[in-house]
Amino acid sequence: MATIIEVKCSENDRIYYCTVEENVQLNKGSTVIVEVDDCLYLAQVTGVLPKDATQKNNSQNALFIRIATKSDEILSNKMIEKAKKAIPNIENSIKKYNLDMKVIEVRYSLDGKKLLIIYTAENRVDFRELVRELASIFKTRIELRQIGARDEAKLCGGYGPCGRELCCKRFIDDYKPVTIKMAKAQGLALNPNKINGICGKLMCCLEYEYKNYKEIQAKMPPLNSKIKTKSGQEGDVAFHDILKQTVTIKTQKEDSIEFVEISLEEIIS
Numbered sequence: 001m002a003t004i005i006e007v008k009c010s011e012n013d014r015i016y017y018c019t020v021e022e023n024v025q026l027n028k029g030s031t032v033i034v035e036v037d038d039c040l041y042l043a044q045v046t047g048v049l050p051k052d053a054t055q056k057n058n059s060q061n062a063l064f065i066r067i068a069t070k071s072d073e074i075l076s077n078k079m080i081e082k083a084k085k086a087i088p089n090i091e092n093s094i095k096k097y098n099l100d101m102k103v104i105e106v107r108y109s110l111d112g113k114k115l116l117i118i119y120t121a122e123n124r125v126d127f128r129e130l131v132r133e134l135a136s137i138f139k140t141r142i143e144l145r146q147i148g149a150r151d152e153a154k155l156c157g158g159y160g161p162c163g164r165e166l167c168c169k170r171f172i173d174d175y176k177p178v179t180i181k182m183a184k185a186q187g188l189a190l191n192p193n194k195i196n197g198i199c200g201k202l203m204c205c206l207e208y209e210y211k212n213y214k215e216i217q218a219k220m221p222p223l224n225s226k227i228k229t230k231s232g233q234e235g236d237v238a239f240h241d242i243l244k245q246t247v248t249i250k251t252q253k254e255d256s257i258e259f260v261e262i263s264l265e266e267i268i269s
Helices: 070-096 128-139 151-155 180-185 210-219
Strands: 001-007 016-018 032-037 039-048 062-069 102-107 114-120 143-148 225-226 232-240 244-254 258-262
Touching: 001 032, 016 032, 016 039, 016 128, 032 225, 039 070, 039 128, 070 102, 070 128, 102 151, 114 151, 128 143, 143 258, 180 210
Parallel strands: 114 143
Antiparallel strands: 001 016, 001 039, 032 039, 032 062, 102 114, 225 232, 232 244, 244 258
């Protein structure tokens, strides 16, 4: 019975599924050679599916070729260096045709059959003449792929305001929608310098705890509403502290006003 493995391809960092013979021993982290669009690539096994598992209908397939050898890894490093050396020629051709695009990364397939050029651009670019010229220079198939700001940050890497490596670089494969509503729910100052990542978009981490913030907010009495506590205190809600799960109430004592912080558990009405 054949085994289905999940692999992450070095060509585009996408997840593919391969079918391998049962006698091929593979574990998570194994390096293999796969074929995608008639080109060979180095890939890493990210999972071995259970025997009775089935692939998702929208999953992408790759052809498993063999387990990678030391020679394959050496060749892969050579192709990485070859791709780096190709960048100046690519950028010169871009300037020649006066195209408003920025090269982010260049990758060769393991067999050299394809040269992938990853770039960013503000608008759509007509690169037909560029592709023809690059194909004549490098004598291989040329593919240009435009990416957005988040993908650029993922490829280039960096560190967030938390001091840790960018989440998109470390583990995020699919970007979830992040909205300004999430920042508001967490009581953050709507300052772009505080809530935007290095990509210029809202930080992905705003989404992580949004559900918890919404659940706690639902338990909070509205601001300016009157509440009563188990200890008999009464007052108007002046502030919320979602992280501490407390509210501050304003109480009137003779000729003075007092602010008291209480936990949500103390509120009875």
